[in-house]
Amino acid sequence: MAILEVDHLVKHYGERAAIDGITFTVEQGEIFGVLGPNGAGKTTLVECIEGLRAPDSGSISVCGLDPRRDEAKLRQLLGAQLQESQLPDKLTVGEAMRLYSSFYRAPVDWHELLGMLSLTAQINTRYHRLSGGQKQRLAIALALLGDPRVAILDELTTGLDPQARRDSWALIEALRDRGVTILLVTHFMEEAERLCDRIAVLDAGRIVALDSPSGLVNGVKHTQQLRLRPSAPLDPALLMLLPEVLSAKQSGEELVVRGKGNLLLAVSSLLAREQLAVEGLQIERASLEDAFVALTGHRLATREQN
Amino acid sequence: MSALLRLTISEARLFSREPLEWGFALVAPPLLLVILGVIPSFRVHQEHLGGLRIIDLYAPILVALAITVLALLTLPQRFATYRDKKILRRMRITPSQTSALALRAIDSMPVCLLHQHGHNPCYRVFGLRGAPPAKPSRIHCLVWLGGVDDALPGASGSLAGSKRAGCRSTWDGIVLPFTFPRGLVDSPGFDARWTLGNQRLLSPGRGHADIAGCHGRQLAAAAACRSTHRLVHRMRDACRTMLSMGIAMTSNFQTHPGLAGALPYRLTERTPHVTKAAR
Numbered sequence: 001m002a003i004l005e006v007d008h009l010v011k012h013y014g015e016r017a018a019i020d021g022i023t024f025t026v027e028q029g030e031i032f033g034v035l036g037p038n039g040a041g042k043t044t045l046v047e048c049i050e051g052l053r054a055p056d057s058g059s060i061s062v063c064g065l066d067p068r069r070d071e072a073k074l075r076q077l078l079g080a081q082l083q084e085s086q087l088p089d090k091l092t093v094g095e096a097m098r099l100y101s102s103f104y105r106a107p108v109d110w111h112e113l114l115g116m117l118s119l120t121a122q123i124n125t126r127y128h129r130l131s132g133g134q135k136q137r138l139a140i141a142l143a144l145l146g147d148p149r150v151a152i153l154d155e156l157t158t159g160l161d162p163q164a165r166r167d168s169w170a171l172i173e174a175l176r177d178r179g180v181t182i183l184l185v186t187h188f189m190e191e192a193e194r195l196c197d198r199i200a201v202l203d204a205g206r207i208v209a210l211d212s213p214s215g216l217v218n219g220v221k222h223t224q225q226l227r228l229r230p231s232a233p234l235d236p237a238l239l240m241l242l243p244e245v246l247s248a249k250q251s252g253e254e255l256v257v258r259g260k261g262n263l264l265l266a267v268s269s270l271l272a273r274e275q276l277a278v279e280g281l282q283i284e285r286a287s288l289e290d291a292f293v294a295l296t297g298h299r300l301a302t303r304e305q306n
Numbered sequence: 307m308s309a310l311l312r313l314t315i316s317e318a319r320l321f322s323r324e325p326l327e328w329g330f331a332l333v334a335p336p337l338l339l340v341i342l343g344v345i346p347s348f349r350v351h352q353e354h355l356g357g358l359r360i361i362d363l364y365a366p367i368l369v370a371l372a373i374t375v376l377a378l379l380t381l382p383q384r385f386a387t388y389r390d391k392k393i394l395r396r397m398r399i400t401p402s403q404t405s406a407l408a409l410r411a412i413d414s415m416p417v418c419l420l421h422q423h424g425h426n427p428c429y430r431v432f433g434l435r436g437a438p439p440a441k442p443s444r445i446h447c448l449v450w451l452g453g454v455d456d457a458l459p460g461a462s463g464s465l466a467g468s469k470r471a472g473c474r475s476t477w478d479g480i481v482l483p484f485t486f487p488r489g490l491v492d493s494p495g496f497d498a499r500w501t502l503g504n505q506r507l508l509s510p511g512r513g514h515a516d517i518a519g520c521h522g523r524q525l526a527a528a529a530a531c532r533s534t535h536r537l538v539h540r541m542r543d544a545c546r547t548m549l550s551m552g553i554a555m556t557s558n559f560q561t562h563p564g565l566a567g568a569l570p571y572r573l574t575e576r577t578p579h580v581t582k583a584a585r
Contacts, residue, residue, distance in 0.1 A: 086392060098312065099313060
């Protein structure tokens with residue numbers, strides 16, 4: 001049975017639909033990514049799942065519980081890291097951990113958790129003296145204190161340096177190995193591509209695509225792009241005759257060929273027929289980012305936060 | 307209950323790390339009392355004050371000041387900060403039944419601290435007549451109960467979101483003025499001191515300080531609740547309390563022929579609020 005089910009969820013803010021009929025399920029032990037530009041409804045979606053917002057219609061079930069009705073039970077099973085949530089400035093890391101672990105019936109050992117997140121040295125440091133990355137790791141630690149079955153991580157690695165980001169990824173993978181289901185809200189492509197088993201791409205309150213990262217990438221039309229420099233000039237129109245090629249154009253000395261399927265083989269056999277050698281060749285595969293642009297029609301973070 | 311205890315400890319610690327907060331609430335009033343008490347004429351028993359000294363008049367005023375600072379400045383500000391930094395929200399996604407309960411510990415904690423004012427040696431330096439409470443334990447229980455009673459609606463309401471908050475705040479408004487002040491009724495016998503013959507003086511003491519405290523905490527809860535509507539209401543209530551405290555103080559002067567002349571105007575009526583508090 002799916003551990004998280006969202007069925008035809010709708011949430012309006014005034015006239016505007018923040019979430020406009022979202023349906024998906026997440027299986028136990030999965031890392032499920034929610035990807036989308038700012039204002040796509042990602043945070044509203046997770047807030048509905050956390051039970052912080054009441055949806056206008058549709059239903060949500062987390063571990064078989066309704067987030068609004070069975071709130072008390074759900075709180076023991078769900079760990080969440082909220083976007084931009086802070087702690088009192090003068091509270092130390094150790095005090096925060098002790099305080100929050102007292103809320104749970106069966107908390108994990110917070111010393112161990114701090115060790116995993118390499119925060120042990122900061123145990124007596126006050127919150128406002130922590131670096132951005134340390135604050136973020138503390139937020140993760142607080143989310144995991146109750147030994148949750150489902151963890152929701154909202155904009156987890158925003159504001160982290162590359163090393164800290166990789167450390168967090170390792171932590172998430174370690175969590176998954178322990179059977180924790182993770183809902184990861186992000187707008188970092190690299191992160192989604194690396195971690196997620198499946199990704200839901202949100203745009204304007206709707207799911208525009210739901211697939212594995214590679215599935216999403218393969219679904220994009222311009223899957224591959226070749227940049228090649230033939231030994232003698234070649235008419236791009238000849239390349240366009242190939243069924244695999246979608247576009248071909250001259251760019252300086254280089255030919256830029258976009259296409260799908262076995263593009264490389266088709267192009268190289270054409271070059272062989274024309275008795276041309278290749279002096280330079282570069283293959284560019286589409287990234288998740290290209291997939292994203294193709295799906296939503298715009299780049300990430302180009303839209304204003306509402 | 308360990309969550310409640312833990313949060314109380316944690317909040318007490320945070321309070322102790324804010325010298326400005328405890329300075330104004332706990333250190334400044336006794337200090338002022340000492341300074342005022344140094345003036346020799348303030349220590350002379352006055353016939354027209356029913357044998358009281360001016361310093362006797364200041365004790366309740368300073369306690370009221372301390373409570374007011376905590377209730378109207380420190381608490382709402384702290385809750386507003388907690389809301390702003392999404393600390394309340396983070397608490398809400400933990401098993402919050404306890405944390406709702408716990409938040410009111412934040413609330414009653416400074417009140418308990420304040421209660422210690424009654425035992426503050428500074429208040430005894432000048433032989434103030436108000437005796438310290440006979441049974442501190444009982445009073446503390448009452449204060450706690452009062453705090454628990456009135457902080458519950460506000461804090462849990464602010465945690466739970468709008469609908470419940472609304473219901474509870476109504477309940478709050480009804481129950482609060484009766485529960486909390488009772489906690490301080492037995493505190494350093496303000497009342498006894500304020501009787502002049504058959505006429506009881508209106509002092510800005512117990513009643514008003516308590517009511518100010520209540521409104522302050524409602525203000526805090528409203529600030530935590532993100533409800534502008536409630537906030538406006540609580541602000542209004544708090545201002546009303548302040549006003550009635552002011553009236554009480556001036557009418558206090560007025561009752562004394564010797565002091566009445568100092569006022570630029572005469573008060574012709576008392577608000578029901580004031581009369582009730584002085585009951």
